[in-house]
Amino acid sequence: MSGTPGAPAAGPVARVRGFLAHLRLNGFTVGPAEAEAAVSLIAAIDPPDAVATRLGLKTMLAGERGEWERFDELFAAYWFARGVKRTGTIRSSAAEREPGPPPIWHRVLPPGAQADAVRSIEPHQPAGDKGDAPETPAPTVASRREALMRADLGRLSSANDIAEAERIAERLARALRYRLSRRRLPARTGDVVDLRRTLRRNLSRGGEPVELLHKNRPERPVNLVLLLDVSGSMRLYSRYLVSFVRGLLGCWLKADAFAFHTRLIHLTDVLREGDRRRAMDRLSLIVEGFGGGTQIATALKTFNDRYAREALNSRSVVVIMSDGYDTDPPEMIAAELRRLKGRARRLIWLNPLLGWRDYAPVARAMAAAMPFIDCFAAAHSLASLAALEGEFARV
């Protein structure tokens, strides 16, 4: 692939192909058909004009708002080697790929994680909250925490357990899936003949019921929206939570997933990728700054402003997975959650810290968020996720 900005391949057609590869790396869905159309489009712009070309290609190759907004930057980066520097690379051949989790996970979870769990816990202390007395653990609690953490990490290390997380997610999904509506609505097929509409429709045939119209109780799929915190303080849990999210998406008709640390990133397409390792690879590219600080409220605001209208309806269940350590002011998270609650039916907050004994939601953001949460549950281990089933069934 010759999609490296700054070193484009020779020849106009090859360069266009390189540009499309560059777009693909950045998450665009473009194929050979688009390549052909793009080449003929560029040829058709006469006299050649950079602005017209950019606008034309943008119209042709972007498919949704996010792509539309990023296109100009990507265009300038490729053709004028300007601005954007790609931070990750995708190895071109699958053969080069070494077995095991993708590199991003090495950073989050070093291979020897199990052995030196204690050391890898240290960065877990959320930097922003160090000064706040309430959530700084007393030393006695800390030792117990370490033991618990070790147990958590031990579970994480095997591939079986990741599969287990996905299986649990699937079970939960089934518990939630469909609720039948009470009303009957006109439908193409149904168990009851809609007498009124049948009569009306067949009036033109002298009242002979030639065409039967039916009604049925429509299935109302519960609509699930998942917001996953991937910031530094969550890094121990992110991995299996990602598997959990992936499991929910896999068997869900209507589900959307987002990750956030200081920004909000739409994950659904990435996690729907069939191959788990490739999904994680792509995820690692997208979640740039993974393990940085957290701005929950800012992320929620982006969600409310940009995606909420499309993603949420009155049957939506929003699941936020976060420890609630936020660097934004707590009033802001309260305001954003209020907006979110106005659009969704239920708000579930899964907090890994809740699994610890003696945990109380005293982090300021968490305390501010509490009034808006319908269900506040633990998510520190697979067992705690499995225990959610009853909770989900009641939604």
Add this chain to the structure above:
Amino acid sequence: MTLDFKPLQQALAGVGYIADDGLAMALCLVVGLRRPLLIEGEAGVGKTEVAKAMAAVLNTRLIRLQCYEGLDANATLYEWNYQRQLLAIRAHERDQLSADAVERQVFSAPYLLRRPLLESISQETSPVLLIDEIDRADEEFEAFLLEILSDFQVTIPELGTIRAQSIPHVVLTSNGTRALSDALRRRCLYSYVDFPDETKELTILRARLPGVDERLAGQIVRFVQLLRREHLEKKPGIAETIDWASALMGLDIRALDADPRVVQASLLCLLKTEADLKSVPPEVSARLIGKVA
């Protein structure tokens, strides 16, 4: 084929539609490549108007299909005119025509009610087909639409296959209340229309309301621009700006700071929900007016 969007942009301006370069290029491609264009954007940024302006520029018919929940293929393609068929059968009862002959007659073109999609492919010159608010229709309809948009032919069992005489210029709009399928997105060209900036909105306002006072127009546009930055449920679109401007002209207001009480009352042209109206009390509007006056 050469593509140049400037002439089209000027022609659109001639019929009162101010399109930015991106949108003009998109429309130019619609005409040049004969591919459908999907336009997304907030309500009231002029998505539907695009199609109307296009039809005016190309001097062709505008055929509009308004989508709604439960819209099905019948309502968009064709239906048989049952009443007329029944009448014809009754009328032929005395003619001793054979049943076959009667059937052939009542299932012929004159008894066919053409709905927008069929109508749009049976025109001699390419019409503009506007499929409005596609996000309101069901997913099944979206799939059906994809088929029509790729083949441009319709099969009616009694009549046979009708092929398009001319391929229509298709414009789809979406307000983003539902995520559209990737298949539809891939088939279409894409354009996102944002709220216009101050200069563009002022140009639009002048084009639409030629009689508007220069100073007032500037104030109105700046006010609306500021208002969009407030936290509102529904941000006012261009249509609202134009409504409000004509309301203010009708109220004989020369400047926003002249009569704050009337201006406050007229805000209902811009703010369409109760919560939004409440979130802009007189103090807020006074602050905004202070900034623009």
